[in-house]
Amino acid sequence: MKSLHEKSIPKPLFILTLFCVSMASLATGGMTTIKIGIQHGIVSGQSMEKTLSNGTKLLLINDDLKGIKRGDIVSILAYINGKRSNIMKRVIALPNDTIEIIGTNVYVNGNLIDEPYAYYSGSSKDSLSLTLHEDEYFVMGDNRLESQDSRHFGPVPKENILQVLLKAKNSRK
Numbered sequence: 001m002k003s004l005h006e007k008s009i010p011k012p013l014f015i016l017t018l019f020c021v022s023m024a025s026l027a028t029g030g031m032t033t034i035k036i037g038i039q040h041g042i043v044s045g046q047s048m049e050k051t052l053s054n055g056t057k058l059l060l061i062n063d064d065l066k067g068i069k070r071g072d073i074v075s076i077l078a079y080i081n082g083k084r085s086n087i088m089k090r091v092i093a094l095p096n097d098t099i100e101i102i103g104t105n106v107y108v109n110g111n112l113i114d115e116p117y118a119y120y121s122g123s124s125k126d127s128l129s130l131t132l133h134e135d136e137y138f139v140m141g142d143n144r145l146e147s148q149d150s151r152h153f154g155p156v157p158k159e160n161i162l163q164v165l166l167k168a169k170n171s172r173k
Contacts, residue, residue, distance in 0.1 A: 038059065038060070038061050038166070039059075039060050039061075039163060040057065040058060040059055040060070041057075041058045041060060041075070042055060042056065042057055042058065043055060043056040043058065043088060043168075045087075046143055046146050047087070047088075047089070047141030047142070047143050047146055047147035047148065047149070048073070048088050048089070048090075048141055048142045048143060048147075049119060049142065049143040049146070050117075050119050050142065050143070051073070051090075051117050051142045051168075052073070052088060052142075052168055053170055055170075056168050056169065056170050057168065057169045057170075058088075058165060058167070058168050059165075059166045059167040059168075060075055060162075060163035060164065060165055060166060061163060061164055061166050062162075062163055062164075063161050063162065063163060063164050066164045066166075067164075068091055068094070068137065068158075068161060068164060069091065069094075070091055070092065070093065070094055070108070070113075071090065071091060072090070072091045072164050072165065073088055073089070073090050073091075073164070073165040073168075074088070074089060074090075074091055074137075074139065074161050074162075074163065074164050074165065075087070075088055075161075075162045075163040075164075075165075076088075076089060076139060076156050076160050076161050076162060077160040077162060078148075078153055078156070078160065079153065080148050080152075080153065086162065087148075088141075088165070089139035089140060089141055089147070089149050089150075089156075090117065090139060090140055090141070090142060091137055091138075091139055092106060092108065092113070092138045092139060092140050092150070093108050093132055093137065093138035094132070094137060095132055095133065095134050095135055095136055095137065095158075096131070096132060096133070096134060097109055097131070097132050097138070098110070098129070098130070098131040098132075099128070099129070099130060099131075099132070099138050100128065100129040101126045101127065101128040101129075101151070102126070102127060103123070103124050103125065103126060103127075104118070104120055104123075104124045104126075104144070106118075106140075117142045118140075118142055118144055119142055119143050119144065120144050120145055121143075121145050121146070122145060124144060124145065126144075126151060128151060130155075132155050133155070135157055135158040135159075136155035136156065136157060136158070137150075137155060137156045137158065137161060138150045138155050138156075139156055
């Protein structure tokens, strides 16, 4: 019985095979990128200031691949003033959490959460208390006084969360 080292194939067939395998790998890699739902976008608006400025470039991934955690910035489908919009917000509370907001203090399940990203340009008179259902998320903009978010349109159903932020690059120099 001959070993693998003793067998050979003609050089043109070897090069053709190598080329085909390379192209298949490249095609599969390209398909994987499309399939996993990596997308890009640009921030429009001020509701996520000082974290994300108007014009910031974003890299997003489908939420079902990354999972959604408290503190993640997500792209959601929302209806604001009767208009369908794709907006960026931060996840504050997860399904089945109880959220309470008193002024600038946000409590989740009775614990005051640390929010170094939250920005208030003045005092807040927010007052809210609710418990989320199994498939609901509570989202808020980081620029709290300039944001239309769950305080205004209510909890966001899981199906309305489109992507999770992977990376942001400010376009300002």
